[in-house]
Each structure stands twice: as structure tokens, then as C-alpha cells.
Amino acid sequence: MTSTARLLAFGDVHGVQYLGVLRASLKSIQPEGLHAILLAGDIIDRGDVSSMSMVLREITSRFKDVPIVSVFGNDEYHEIEDYLIKNFSYVIWLNDSVTVLKAGDVTIGIVGSRGSLDKLTYWQSKNMPQLETVYRRRVGVLRKLLEEVSKVSDIAILLTHYAPTYQTIKGEPEKIYPYMGCRHLEEVIREVKPDIAIHAHAHNATVTEAVIGFTRVYNVSLPARKGVTHISIAPRVKLVRMDAGAQR
Numbered sequence: 001m002t003s004t005a006r007l008l009a010f011g012d013v014h015g016v017q018y019l020g021v022l023r024a025s026l027k028s029i030q031p032e033g034l035h036a037i038l039l040a041g042d043i044i045d046r047g048d049v050s051s052m053s054m055v056l057r058e059i060t061s062r063f064k065d066v067p068i069v070s071v072f073g074n075d076e077y078h079e080i081e082d083y084l085i086k087n088f089s090y091v092i093w094l095n096d097s098v099t100v101l102k103a104g105d106v107t108i109g110i111v112g113s114r115g116s117l118d119k120l121t122y123w124q125s126k127n128m129p130q131l132e133t134v135y136r137r138r139v140g141v142l143r144k145l146l147e148e149v150s151k152v153s154d155i156a157i158l159l160t161h162y163a164p165t166y167q168t169i170k171g172e173p174e175k176i177y178p179y180m181g182c183r184h185l186e187e188v189i190r191e192v193k194p195d196i197a198i199h200a201h202a203h204n205a206t207v208t209e210a211v212i213g214f215t216r217v218y219n220v221s222l223p224a225r226k227g228v229t230h231i232s233i234a235p236r237v238k239l240v241r242m243d244a245g246a247q248r
């Protein structure tokens with residue numbers, strides 16, 4: 001039995017655009033002992049659903065029976081979410097929801113979401129102004145889900161498309177940070193302390209890892225990393241506080 005979870009994570013394949021990068025980097029990954037593959041969104045490009053099966057085939061042909069967990073990116077448009085859920089039902093789609101997986105004798109709780117932005121993009125404010133409320137409320141929703149999952153899992157993970165901090169989007173122009181991530185989620189991470197947080201969306205980031213309190217944050221954007229991200233994680237040692245009576 002193992003007590004370390006071995007994960008593979010990536011986002012921003014954008015269909016054929018970075019398919020070659022994905023294919024080349026998967027070659028160096030040993031399939032044995034892999035517990036889950038986490039997709040951080042923008043797997044397809046501009047809503048083109050035809051490329052989803054192409055990308056997923058790259059994974060399933062190499063990694064048999066490894067659970068695939070995915071969130072939607074901004075290129076998996078809201079209107080195709082149902083199509084993707086229905087036609088790729090072997091993928092565990094998370095949309096402000098949770099899944100708990102087994103990795104040997106360890107449980108991994110994953111909270112997945114598209115994530116939030118501090119500011120709506122020009123297109124969003126013109127076409128979907130209601131997203132401002134969605135993003136604001138989502139911070140509270142994700143906090144609650146993370147608190148719950150932390151209680152029932154050995155390892156808690158936040159998986160989003162948008163960045164939950166500005167620290168792992170450095171390298172992008174500073175003026176677009178509010179359109180790439182949400183600093184309120186950084187407070188949630190600091191306070192709820194999931195083991196790791198994974199996101200994509202920032203293709204041009206040059207800093208792709210950071211630590212917020214107890215949590216390591218990974219930007220797994222394929223173009224930023226030039227390949228997939230391999231993560232090994234063991235459950236944190238939980239300190240048991242003994243009161244004076246228990247010590248006697």
C-alpha cells in the first residue's frame with residue numbers, strides 16, 4: 001500500500017495548438033502508480049468540441065484506468081458544458097463540486113471549479129455581466145467545499161482554471177492580473193489550508209509555483225511549463241494536541 005499520491009496535471013492544451021507539447025511530455029511519464037490525471041481547463045480551443053476526444057485519447061492510450069478529473073476553462077464555453085459531460089462521461093467533471101478518490105490507503109478530496117476573476121473581461125462584461133455575482137459568490141462556495149473536503153480526505157486539493165492567486169501568473173503583464181485570477185481565493189487558501197492548489201490559464205507565466213501559507217500552488221498551464229506537471233504528495237502529518245490531563 002502507498003501513502004503518497006502521484007498526480008499528473010495540465011491545462012491550456014487548446015486542441016491542436018499545444019497537442020504536440022502534450023504528446024512529447026507524456027512520453028517521459030511512467031504510467032505505473034499514477035493515481036489521477038487532473039485537467040485544469042482550456043483543453044479545447046474556442047468551444048471546438050471535436051478536439052476533446054483527440055486530447056483525451058492521448059491520455060487514455062497511455063494511462064489505462066487512471067481517473068481523469070477536469071474543470072472547465074473559458075474555452076470550454078458555458079453552453080457546451082452539458083455536451084462535454086454527456087459525451088465524455090468517463091471524465092469526472094467538477095463545476096463547483098467535489099470528488100474523493102482513493103490512492104492506495106490515502107483519500108484525495110478534490111474541489112473543482114472554473115474559478116473566479118477579480119475583474120470581468122471586456123467580452124464578459126458586455127455579454128455575461130451576471131458573472132460578476134457568480135465570481136463573488138463562488139469564493140464563498142469554494143471555501144465551504146474545501147472546508148468539508150478537508151474533513152473527509154487525507155489530501156485536499158483545489159483545482160481551478162483561473163488562478164487563485166497572482167503569485168503564479170507573474171510573467172504576464174501586471175495590468176491583466178485581475179482578468180486572470182482572484183486574490184480573494186488566496187485568502188481562502190491561506191485560511192482553509194488545502195494541501196495543494198492547481199490552476200492554468202496564465203500561458204505566459206514565468207513563475208509557476210508558489211507557497212501560500214501551508215499550500216503549494218501550481219500553475220500547470222502547458223505553454224508556461226512546456227509540458228505536463230508531475231506532482232507527488234503525501235498527507236500532512238496532523239499534530240494532535242494533548243491536554244494536561246492526557247499527558248499524565
Ligand SMILES: [Fe+2]
Binds near residue numbers: 012014073201
Ligand atoms: Fe488558455
Ligand SMILES: [Fe+2]
Binds near residue numbers: 075201
Ligand atoms: Fe483560459
